[in-house]
Amino acid sequence: MLNSKLFATFVLSIPLLTMKYDIFISYSRKDIEIAKKLCAVLDEFKKYYAFKYFFDTSEIKSYEEYLERISQAISESKTLLFLASQNSYDSKFCVKELLFADNRDIHIHKYCIDDLLKKKSRNKVVEILWCGRLIDWK
Numbered sequence: 001m002l003n004s005k006l007f008a009t010f011v012l013s014i015p016l017l018t019m020k021y022d023i024f025i026s027y028s029r030k031d032i033e034i035a036k037k038l039c040a041v042l043d044e045f046k047k048y049y050a051f052k053y054f055f056d057t058s059e060i061k062s063y064e065e066y067l068e069r070i071s072q073a074i075s076e077s078k079t080l081l082f083l084a085s086q087n088s089y090d091s092k093f094c095v096k097e098l099l100f101a102d103n104r105d106i107h108i109h110k111y112c113i114d115d116l117l118k119k120k121s122r123n124k125v126v127e128i129l130w131c132g133r134l135i136d137w138k
Contacts, residue, residue, distance in 0.1 A: 023053035024077035024106075026097045028087035032057070034113050035083055053081075074100050079107040085114035 023042070027035040039055050054073040056066075070093075074080060080101040088094040101108055 019078050020052070020076035021054045021073060022051040022078050024074050024080045024097075024101070025053060025055050025083065026080055026088070026094055026101075027083040028085060028091045028094055030087040030091075031083055031085050031113060034085075038081075038083065038111075070097065071100060074106060075104060077101075077106060079109055082108060082110045084110045084112045087114075 025035060025038065035055070039053070042053055045051075054077060056070065056073075074097060080097065082088065082094070082098060098108065
């Protein structure tokens with residue numbers, strides 16, 4: 001399911017900015033197993049390319065600091081990698097992460113992990129970002 005060549009191309013395309021993280025991984029908790037597989041692939045790439053990614057289960061220690069730490073990590077990232085699935089599109093947190101990154105001009109890359117979704121809607125991220133500018137998500 002995870003395409004190693006695609007991720008190598010993605011890693012090499014990360015903007016050359018000095019920030020704490022190169023990649024912020026945005027995913028639904030319902031897709032955590034796929035997100036962990038992605039992290040394993042990225043860890044393999046770290047043997048050859050110097051970069052750092054933020055994955056919330058490995059970086060956040062308690063629930064109290066969760067929301068503050070997520071917004072801080074997105075702000076400190078060059079790129080938000082959105083693991084697109086029906087679960088992530090239904091997740092209020094994932095949508096907020098997308099909008100937060102977009103409002104800060106952080107590059108957003110979508111990687112579709114849901115085959116049904118690939119056929120259903122290719123422009124859902126654009127739709128969320130467009131609608132998000134019109135809706136108060138508080």
